[in-house]
Amino acid sequence: MNKREKILGDIGEDRIDSDMKRIFDQLDTYQIKAPSMEATNQLLENLKPIFREETAGTHQRRRFRDILEDTRSQRGIPVLLQLVGAQTALMSKGFITLTMALVVVGLLLANLFESSSSKFLITMSPFLGLFTLFYEYRARLYKVEEMEGTCRYSPVQVAAARLLVVLGYNVVLCTAATVMITSSFALVIGHLMMNWLAPLLLILGIALFTSLKLGIAGGCMTAGVVWAAQITLMDGASFLHLLLPGLTNGVTDAVSMVLGIGLLYVTLRIWQHSERWCT
Amino acid sequence: MLTLELADLSKKYKVDSWVVNHVSATMKAGLFTLIGPNGAGKTTLLRLLAGIVEPTSGKVLFNRQDIHQSYSQYKQRLGYMPQDFDFYPDMTGREFLHYMSRLKGIPSSLYPLRVEEVAQSVGVAPFLELKIGEWSAGRRRRLGIAQALLNDPDILILDEPMAGLDPEEKVFFANYFFRLSRERMVIVSSTILTDFITFTDGVLMIVKGKICFDGRIQQFLDLVDGKVWVAPVSAEKRHIIAGIWAVSGIENLDANCQIRIVSDAMPDIVGVRAAAPSIADAYTYLVRQNDTSPKE
Secondary structure, eight states, X not given: OXXXXXXXXXXXXXXXOHHHHHHHHHHHHOOOOOOOHHHHHHHHHHHHHXXXXXXXXXXXXXXXXXXXXXXXXXXXXXXXXXXXXXXXXXXXXXXXXXXXXXXXXXXXXXXXXXSOHHHHHHHHHHHHHHHHHHHHTTTTTTTOHHHHHTSSSOXXXXXXXXXXXXHHHHHHHHXXXXXXXXXXXXXXXXXXXXXXXXXXXXXXXXXXXXXXXXXXXHHHHHHHHHHHHHHHHSTTOOTHHHHSTTOOHHHHHHHHHHHHHXXXXXXXXXXXXXXXXXX | OOEEEEEEEEEEEETXXXXXXXXXXXXXXXXXXXXXXXXXXXXXXXXXXXXXXXXXXXXXXXXXXXXXXXXXXXXXXXXXXXXXXXXXXXXBHHHHHHHHHHHTTOOTTTHHHXXXXXXXXXXXXXXXXXXXGGSOHHHHHHXXXXXXXXXXXXXXXXXXXTTTXXXXXXXXXXXHHHHHHTSSXXXXXXXXXXXXXXXXXXXXXXXXXXXXXXXXXXXXXXXXXXXXXXXXXXXXXXXXXXXHSEEEEEEEETTEEEEXXXXXXXXXXXXOXXXXXXXXXXXXXXXXXXXXXXXX
């Protein structure tokens, strides 16, 4: 390839038209001598400040990485708490306002028409839990999951932190609602809280466990259908009564809680074995 | 020195469908461009490099260590932007970058300033207070690049970073990636061949899951030196010619057109002449050579 063809290649042209030929001919008339050593040294002197500027920028950027490394070697807040803090950021003010409004309006309406606020709370708490679960685990839906997956923490750490946020938020909200509708503190702790906490844990467990196969939307949907079927078909009683007839409500609630916690634990264990977000 | 080695790396999703097929290559600090036709395996290869998916066989070695043996350490030095991504639309840009900083383990004493710095560098700082749901596609892509840079990574993997950007933005980012690559490894995939021509230190081309080129841009061009031809043809004939030869470009000239052909032998067309090779010529040549062989 001759010199002219090489220049053409560099500038993305493939043929020499008349204008181009004139330019090439004109360029051929210039005879430039190779630069002297002095001129080369002068050029290097002129370039040094620019290189220094570039190098300074480089050091500044590297320093951030170094600082980051230093902070990682220090003992600080446990990883799970750091993550819970981060995952709390996923709950928007809009979501919190909406769920609080749902609870308050629902309790008022239930009290107004049925005079059974506690029944409403027991029925609603698993749905509220599923709604929060879906909202907190919406990363795949919004295609954020892969970016999150290459961050520092493992999927199981993130999932556990999200679960704590979901449970924490629902327990706080339902406890507040319980306090609103009861006058006796002993009743709050001993009876009503147990009534909504047990199905909440069981339904969250079913949702997360089935989400391993069906995705978070499918998991929440399945658990929602299970809960809706139970309150429709069982007239307030648990499906567990079909399997274990003769149990008191208190024992059924305890079994539900254990089952729910067990399912959550198994799900987290399965996540732990899968270090990646995708297969 | 940073090195990322792909050691006989393979990935298949179905029993007999190799998406990445026994790929071996070594990359050092610099800017590397991964090119190839749609469905060639570029995204899967980048996901393997990012550790998002595990290989069916083979290894990815970072500084001679298998990334899956110390994945959490590897992730601390990694920045990754997938091809297909989005954001929580109800978050503002700043909230999202703060959230990602915390996920990357950057302490609260450092990330507010870091977010500001990175947002400035990719040009999204003026929009940080707006909900991401209101952002344009180009700005979202910039935000995707920003989140990948938060932890000041040694390895930056960007899948189609130029998609959705306007020409001015593409020039800006080509320069920006080049600057970043002076002190780290930047691996970008692209289907738009002109994006990184001037800037790239190495080109990896993948066709049907196999690396068919691994080298510098000049070596890429040299592949087709003396094999590029241009010929004037009528508009009706160009389809016939495209069925016979590997056509790398067509330029319309009034009623006729000028067609670029990549061929070892000079095509038997009236008026044909040799031309200087371009990136598109080399790309077409390699696709034609490798796409005809059956997939293993």
